[in-house]
Amino acid sequence: MNAVEIRGLVKKYADFEAVSGLTFDVREGEIFALVGPNGVGKSTTLKTIATILSPSSGSVAVFGLDTAREAHGVREIISYLPEEAGAYKNLTGREYLDFMALVFLRDKQKAAAAVAFGSELSGLKDRLEDKVKTYSKGMTRKLLLARAVMVKPKLAILDEPTSGLDIVNGYEIRKTIKQLAAGGMTFLISSHNMSEIEFLSGRIGVINKGKLLACDTPAALKTRFTTDDLEEVFIKLTQ
Amino acid sequence: MNIFFVLVKKEIKELLTLQVILSIAAMLLIFQVIGKSVGSQNKSTAAHNGVVTLDLDRSAVSRRLAAALAEAGYEIRPSRAANIEAAMASPEHAAENSFILIPEGLERTINSGKKSRVEFYSRFKKNASGLGPVLAASRTRKAAAVVSGELSYYVLERRVPGVAPAFLRNPAPALEFAVVDGHAEEVPLAQVLAFIQSQTYFFPVAVFFIVILSAQMIMTSVAGEKENKTLETLLSSPIDRRLLVMSKLAASAVIAAALSAAYMLGMRSFMSGITAETTLGAAAGVSAAGPALAKLGLLISPQGYFLVGLSVLFCILCALSIAFILGVLSEDLKSIQAMMTPLMMALMLSYLLPIFIDLSSANLGIKFLLYAIPFTHAFMAPQNMMMGNTAQVLWGIAYQAAVFTVCVVYAARLFSGEALLTMRLKFGRKR
Numbered sequence: 167m168n169a170v171e172i173r174g175l176v177k178k179y180a181d182f183e184a185v186s187g188l189t190f191d192v193r194e195g196e197i198f199a200l201v202g203p204n205g206v207g208k209s210t211t212l213k214t215i216a217t218i219l220s221p222s223s224g225s226v227a228v229f230g231l232d233t234a235r236e237a238h239g240v241r242e243i244i245s246y247l248p249e250e251a252g253a254y255k256n257l258t259g260r261e262y263l264d265f266m267a268l269v270f271l272r273d274k275q276k277a278a279a280a281v282a283f284g285s286e287l288s289g290l291k292d293r294l295e296d297k298v299k300t301y302s303k304g305m306t307r308k309l310l311l312a313r314a315v316m317v318k319p320k321l322a323i324l325d326e327p328t329s330g331l332d333i334v335n336g337y338e339i340r341k342t343i344k345q346l347a348a349g350g351m352t353f354l355i356s357s358h359n360m361s362e363i364e365f366l367s368g369r370i371g372v373i374n375k376g377k378l379l380a381c382d383t384p385a386a387l388k389t390r391f392t393t394d395d396l397e398e399v400f401i402k403l404t405q
Numbered sequence: 406m407n408i409f410f411v412l413v414k415k416e417i418k419e420l421l422t423l424q425v426i427l428s429i430a431a432m433l434l435i436f437q438v439i440g441k442s443v444g445s446q447n448k449s450t451a452a453h454n455g456v457v458t459l460d461l462d463r464s465a466v467s468r469r470l471a472a473a474l475a476e477a478g479y480e481i482r483p484s485r486a487a488n489i490e491a492a493m494a495s496p497e498h499a500a501e502n503s504f505i506l507i508p509e510g511l512e513r514t515i516n517s518g519k520k521s522r523v524e525f526y527s528r529f530k531k532n533a534s535g536l537g538p539v540l541a542a543s544r545t546r547k548a549a550a551v552v553s554g555e556l557s558y559y560v561l562e563r564r565v566p567g568v569a570p571a572f573l574r575n576p577a578p579a580l581e582f583a584v585v586d587g588h589a590e591e592v593p594l595a596q597v598l599a600f601i602q603s604q605t606y607f608f609p610v611a612v613f614f615i616v617i618l619s620a621q622m623i624m625t626s627v628a629g630e631k632e633n634k635t636l637e638t639l640l641s642s643p644i645d646r647r648l649l650v651m652s653k654l655a656a657s658a659v660i661a662a663a664l665s666a667a668y669m670l671g672m673r674s675f676m677s678g679i680t681a682e683t684t685l686g687a688a689a690g691v692s693a694a695g696p697a698l699a700k701l702g703l704l705i706s707p708q709g710y711f712l713v714g715l716s717v718l719f720c721i722l723c724a725l726s727i728a729f730i731l732g733v734l735s736e737d738l739k740s741i742q743a744m745m746t747p748l749m750m751a752l753m754l755s756y757l758l759p760i761f762i763d764l765s766s767a768n769l770g771i772k773f774l775l776y777a778i779p780f781t782h783a784f785m786a787p788q789n790m791m792m793g794n795t796a797q798v799l800w801g802i803a804y805q806a807a808v809f810t811v812c813v814v815y816a817a818r819l820f821s822g823e824a825l826l827t828m829r830l831k832f833g834r835k836r
C-alpha cells in the first residue's frame with residue numbers, strides 16, 4: 167500500500183489557485199521530497215495531506231484513508247511539522263514534549279515512553295529543563311523534530327525541516343531523519359534547496375506554480391537531463 | 406488522564422508568565438501605597454480643624470460666635486493682626502487655610518436692627534495639590550453656617566423673648582421618606598443615595614476590568630498559537646477540536662477570576678484609604694439606615710447576589726467567546742490591539758451610558774442598542790436586583806446565555822473548518 171496517494175489535487179485560496187492538479191504517490195518507508203522555489207504550493211500540499219486544509223477538488227489518501235472523509239483516522243497515524251513553527255515559549259522543552267505526547271497519545275504510559283525517546287532524539291540533554299524562549303533556532307527545530315517523530319507516526323510530514331539552519335544543525339536533522347527512515351518510518355518533506363535534498367531523499371517531486379514537473383530519483387533526473395547538478399534539472403524543467 | 410485538564414494546565418502555564426505575576430503584585434502594591442498615603446494625608450487634613458479668627462469687635466456676640474464654633478469642633482486660632490491681609494500674611498498662620506473676619510461694630514449694628522456681615526476666607530495655595538484645599542474650603546463653608554445660625558439665635562432671643570429660638574428657626578423640621586414600589590420608609594435620603602452609589606459605581610469598574618483582562622488574555626493566546634504555528638500542529642493531532650476551544654475559554658476565565666480578585670483587593674484598600682473621610686461616614690450612615698433599607702427591599706438578598714454573580718459570569722463568558730473569535734481572525738500578535746477595539750467600544754458604551762442617562766426614560770433606539778450588548782445586563786444587575794426587577798435580571802441572563810452559546814458554536818465551527826488558517830480580516834489593504 168502507498169503511504170500517500172494524491173490524485174488531481176486542486177487547492178484554491180478564495181479565487182487564487184495555489185495547487186493546480188497534483189498527482190503523485192509516496193511509497194511506504196521512503197523519504198519523498200517536494201522541491202521547488204518559494205510560493206509554488208509545497209506547504210499548501212503538505213497542509214492538505216495533514217488534514218488541516220481540505221482539497222478544492224481531487225483527493226488525498228494516507229495509508230488508504232481519505233483525508234477529507236476519514237480525517238480523524240489520518241490524524242492518528244501522521245505527524246506534521248509546519249514550516250517556521252515554534253513551540254510554547256513559557257514551557258520548558260520537556261514540558262512541551264510531555265504536553266504534545268499526551269495530546270497525541272492520550273495515555274500516560276505511552277506518552278512517557280514517547281517523551282523518553284523524544285528527549286534522547288533531540289540531543290538537548292540538560293537544556294530540556296530550560297524554557298523554550300531561551301533556545302536558539304537550531305535547538306527549537308531539533309525539539310520540534312523530536313516532537314514530530316517521538317510518537318512514531320506511520321507518516322511524518324515535515325515542511326522545510328532544515329531551512330534557515332546552519333550546516334551542523336541541518337546535517338544533524340538530516341541524519342536523524344535518515345536513521346528513522348531506515349527504521350521504517352515514511353517521510354514526506356519539502357525544501358526549496360535542491361542540493362541539500364539530494365543527500366536525503368529517495369525520490370523527489372519537482373513542483374512549480376502548483377504543478378508537478380517531474381517525479382523520480384535525483385540520479386534518474388540527472389541522467390535524463392544529462393547534468394551533474396540537480397539545480398540545473400529544475401532550470402531545464404521550467405524552461 | 407483527563408486531556409482537558411492537561412490542555413487547561415498548559416494554557417495557564419503559557420499565560421501566567423512571571424511578568425504577569427509581577428505586574429499584578431506591583432499593581433496591588435501601588436494601590437496599597439497610594440491609598441495609604443492619600444488616606445493618611447486626608448486624615449491629617451481632616452484632623453486639622455483650625456480656623457483663624459480675627460475679632461475686631463471684641464464684644465459679647467463675637468465671644469458667643471467663637472464659643473459656638475468651638476462647640477462645633479473647630480479649633481479657634483485667634484489672630485492679633487490689624488486687618489485680614491496681615492492675619493493671612495502672618496508666618497504664625499502660614500499653614501492655615503480658613504480665616505474669619507468679625508468686623509468692628511458687629512454687635513452694635515445688629516442690635517440696632519441693621520444688617521451687618523461676617524467675612525470668611527478660604528485660601529487656595531497655587532502649589533497645593535490633592536484634596537487638602539477642597540477640604541479646607543468645605544470646612545470654611547461649614548463654619549459660615551455655624552456662625553449664621555448662632556447669629557440668628559442671638560437676634561431671636563433678643564427680639565422674641567420667651568419662645569425657644571430653635572422652634573422659631575425651624576418650626577416644622579423635614580422628615581425624609583424613601584418610596585420604593587409604593588412602600589414608604591423614613592430614612593435620610595443622603596444615606597439612600599450613598600448606598601445606591603456604592604453599589605452602582607464600584608461594581609461595574611471591577612467587571613469592566615475583568616472583562617478587558619480576560620478578553621486580552623484569550624486573544625493573545627489564540628493569536629500567539631497562530632503566529633507560532635503551534636495551532637496548526639494541534640489541528641493536525643487527533644484531539645477533539647472543541648476541547649481546544651473549551652480549554653482556552655476555561656483557562657482564561659480562571660486567570661481572569663484570580664486577577665479580578667487581586668484587583669478588587671487592591672481597589673478596596675485604595676478606595677478605603679482615599680475615601681476614609683467622605684464615604685466611610687456615609688457607610689456608617691448606611692449601616693445605621695440598614696433596617697430601613699431592608700424594609701424598603703433595597704438590600705440585595707443572598708439569592709439576589711447569586712443572580713448578579715451569574716450575570717457577571719455570563720458577561721465574562723460572552724466577552725471571552727467574542728474575543729476568541731476576534732483572536733482567530735487576527736493575523737498575528739501585533740494586530741490584537743486593533744482587534745480589541747470593537748470589544749472595548751461595546752464595553753465602554755454599556756458601562757458609561759447607563760451612568761449618564763436614565764434607561765427607563767431613554768429613547769427606544771438607545772435602549773435597544775444597550776440591551777443588545779450582552780455586557781449591559783451585568784452592569785445593571787445590582788441596580789435591578791436592588792429595585793426588585795428580578796425578571797429583568799433573569800431575562801438578561803437568558804439573553805447573555807444565548808449570545809454565549811451562539812458565539813461558542815461559531816467559534817467551534819471556525820475551529821473545525823480550515824477558515825482559521827485561510828481567513829483573515831484585512832484593514833483596508835487588498836492582496
Ligand SMILES: Nc1ncnc2c1ncn2[C@@H]1O[C@H](COP(=O)(O)OP(=O)(O)O)[C@@H](O)[C@H]1O
Pocket residue numbers: 179182184203204205206207208209210211826827828
Ligand atoms: N492563507 C492563504 N491565503 C491566500 N493565499 C495563500 C495563503 N497561503 C498561501 N497562499 C498563496 O499560495 C501560494 C502557495 O503558497 P505555499 O503553499 O505556502 O508555497 P510554498 O510552500 O511552496 O512556498 C503562494 O502564492 C501564497 O501566496
Ligand SMILES: [Mg+2]
Pocket residue numbers: 205208209210249325
Ligand atoms: Mg512553504
